[in-house]
Amino acid sequence: MMNVNKKVVIVGASGYSGAELASLIAKHPNFSLSGCYVSEQSLDKNKSLSQLYPEHGVLLDTPLLPLTEHAFLDINEQADFVCLCTDHQVSVELAPKFLAMGKKVFDLSGGYRLASSADYEQYYGFSHPYPHWLEQAEYGLAEWNAQAISQAQLVAVAGCYPTAALNALKPLKQADLLADQQVIINAVSGVTGAGRKASLNTHFCEVSLAPYGLFKHRHTPEISQYLGHDVLFTPHLGNFARGILETIYIQLKPEVTPPQVDEAYQVLADEPLIRLKGAQLPSIKSVAGQPFVDIGWQQQGQQLIVVVAIDNLLKGAAGQALQCMNLACALNSEQGLKGAW
């Protein structure tokens, strides 16, 4: 094993993706946690992570520090990598500060994922203040952009729904099997996808199974941009804690045969965190709490239905962020992930 030892800071460590990432870092042979931060006003400041997440026990007996001016000085001195597990606009403002210190930044939000400033206005509701960094950011879709991720100073870790959709669709696009029609993606996410903060939509008594964000969800341009194909994406919130399942409806080009589709997926056959299921269809149960992407498909004539499942907090957030950090250190991207399951 290479002699790598990187000190990692997590900002937003009390949130669902931040705590998951802290737990992965604490167990990783080449990384150590050098600081876990929350906002200056946080109700959780100075609590320990294990107080909030007792399931992690002493492993995360580390304090949640407020991100004060002094904290920035500490981070400048101590950290190699900074992971932002914060809301988009918080990440947009924080990233340039850490980049100016020369840190490598791994942003789990959507703040640096899209190429177009106009898309930020339309889908995120703000005008992007740092187009220079937007241009520099590399998209953190580990299996598809490893070389760029390994060199980048700013990695915009891919979104949860896009991670599932892109791994399911890019093999078909790359093999030129998709007809021109829009691809239709129906997705269901568990409630941890909405983060830890309280809101009426995620209240236990309110959660059911319901669609949201029709035509305007911010993951529509993210999937289209990195697939190079139009998609109609509809997310749903389901009444379970974690996991994403997407059912994807595809019109294939004329004459495309099932063996050609099977062959297209072989591009992912050697990826340690991707499990190709063929005609066996994935479910949330087989991926929840695990770092994998499960992909299954069935074809009838020129219609293809692909079903893909991931855990939103692992492959959809913290697990993929860890893959990107591994790539930045020339480690195997699954280091600290695969052996644990």
Ligand SMILES: NC(=O)C1=CN([C@@H]2O[C@H](COP(=O)(O)OP(=O)(O)OC[C@H]3O[C@@H](n4cnc5c(N)ncnc54)[C@H](OP(=O)(O)O)[C@@H]3O)[C@@H](O)[C@H]2O)C=CC1
């Ligand atoms: N949950 C998921 O499945 C996924 C989430 N993401 C993205 O990752 C990011 C985090 O998501 P998630 O973990 O769900 O969010 P949470 O709401 O669970 O956590 C947000 C964290 O940010 C902290 N925080 C808020 N404001 C600030 C600030 N100004 N400075 C420092 N820390 C701050 C919060 O603590 P406090 O408010 O107490 O300060 C908390 O620790 C988001 O951008 C989300 O879109 C990406 C993929 C999947």
Ligand SMILES: CC(=O)N[C@@H](CCC(=O)OP(=O)(O)O)C(=O)O
């Ligand atoms: C269930 C739920 O609310 N999910 C979130 C998406 C999860 C997420 O955090 O989005 P990013 O991957 O872009 O960061 C949503 O639809 O806004």
